[in-house]
Amino acid sequence: MVKGRGVVSLVGNTPMVRLSRLERPNGPKIYAKLEMLNPGGSVKDRPAVYMILDGVRRGLLTREKTILDATSGNTGVAYSMVAASLGYRVKMVVPANASRLKVAKMLSLGAEIVFTDPLEGMDGAIKKAVEIYESDPDMYFYPDQYSNPMNPRAHYETTGPEIMAQTGGRITHLIAGVGTSGTLAGTSQYLRERLPSVRIVEVQPEGEFHGIEGLKNMNGGMRPSLYREQIGDQLIRIPTEEAEETARKLLLKEGIPAGTSSGAALAAALRLSVDLDSGLIVVILPDGLQVGGEGVKRVRP
Amino acid sequence: MPVKIYLPTPLRQYADGHDIVEVEARTVGEALQNLASKFTGLRKQIFTETGGVRSFVNIFVNDEDIRHLQGQETVLKEGDTIYIIPSIAGGSYD
Numbered sequence A: 001m002v003k004g005r006g007v008v009s010l011v012g013n014t015p016m017v018r019l020s021r022l023e024r025p026n027g028p029k030i031y032a033k034l035e036m037l038n039p040g041g042s043v044k045d046r047p048a049v050y051m052i053l054d055g056v057r058r059g060l061l062t063r064e065k066t067i068l069d070a071t072s073g074n075t076g077v078a079y080s081m082v083a084a085s086l087g088y089r090v091k092m093v094v095p096a097n098a099s100r101l102k103v104a105k106m107l108s109l110g111a112e113i114v115f116t117d118p119l120e121g122m123d124g125a126i127k128k129a130v131e132i133y134e135s136d137p138d139m140y141f142y143p144d145q146y147s148n149p150m151n152p153r154a155h156y157e158t159t160g161p162e163i164m165a166q167t168g169g170r171i172t173h174l175i176a177g178v179g180t181s182g183t184l185a186g187t188s189q190y191l192r193e194r195l196p197s198v199r200i201v202e203v204q205p206e207g208e209f210h211g212i213e214g215l216k217n218m219n220g221g222m223r224p225s226l227y228r229e230q231i232g233d234q235l236i237r238i239p240t241e242e243a244e245e246t247a248r249k250l251l252l253k254e255g256i257p258a259g260t261s262s263g264a265a266l267a268a269a270l271r272l273s274v275d276l277d278s279g280l281i282v283v284i285l286p287d288g289l290q291v292g293g294e295g296v297k298r299v300r301p
Numbered sequence B: 001m002p003v004k005i006y007l008p009t010p011l012r013q014y015a016d017g018h019d020i021v022e023v024e025a026r027t028v029g030e031a032l033q034n035l036a037s038k039f040t041g042l043r044k045q046i047f048t049e050t051g052g053v054r055s056f057v058n059i060f061v062n063d064e065d066i067r068h069l070q071g072q073e074t075v076l077k078e079g080d081t082i083y084i085i086p087s088i089a090g091g092s093y094d
């Protein structure tokens, strides 16, 4: 089958796989939604397509304008990919400690990158993006993934229905990490409307100082305006080390190369499964293993 | 000798809100230990239980990651600056 609308038509419809080797005997089933198999390599392809096409539809994104936003990496890759395919320019504001691999991907897709102080984290990048936008509002389309309703909408219209279909409506628990919270907000809204008894589990990093790319501890710093407390029925906080360890387990026991935020979501699923005798847990795995950056394990003789 | 340590935003709450802390030290390890003794809440943010630096915590002396120098044994020179920066690149294994 040949898809006609370019790379945009390849976003979404990601596969789901059962993680039998990580399930507890006589425990719930654990299914993983493999978002790293989107063409840009992450779940953020979905909101990037929605936010850009919405900007075009509403006349906010025109040929003269440059797409501007703050990103920890994945959204930047996604914007850059969609923009390349539709013929727009991109300027991404990125903390200087972002994944080298993702920076390289953005650059190779033709993005311009503005680096911000790594000590200031994502908040520093967001402030800088606002400053750039306000310096010349006519020059930029600033979707602002942290406040744009098209971000959760993408998941309400795509991720949610896919999970519903892929589990035949048998999902009992949805688990996802929150960064902007778009994934969890949109997907959970869709599922709750159809399955009122579905349990939603929100995952955050333990502590404000952490190394889980894409996730945010909502106690500290600037809260995304999309974020709502009690978005989930339950909140599980995962330390970075446990997320890294679980991503390694997923790699070595299931052969699935996933990033640290996937490890965090899966760690929450494994904790939850201890208390459940049955059920079907769906875990969203946002992106893939980071190789080519400094996360490469050196093989010693 | 006195060296400056720059803290990332989420660690400042453990250091009475300071973004820069000055300590006396000959090596990076000593500097971090002295920092953690001065502000005890920082210890478990930066170190593992066995005294190593946590996997996702990158320590820079000026522009160099100490993993590419002599780690915590890296000797400091007059005027060196230490930066504590969390990795958002998915951890580090070395």
Ligand SMILES: Cc1ncc(COP(=O)(O)O)c(C=O)c1O
Binding pocket: A042, A044, A072, A073, A074, A075, A177, A178, A179, A180, A181, A182, A183, A184, A213, A214, A215, A259, A261, A262, A286, A287
């Ligand atoms: C690797 C990774 N995991 C998780 C998330 C969180 O997704 P959301 O922003 O939809 O909450 C992101 C978002 O940037 C991400 O890049």
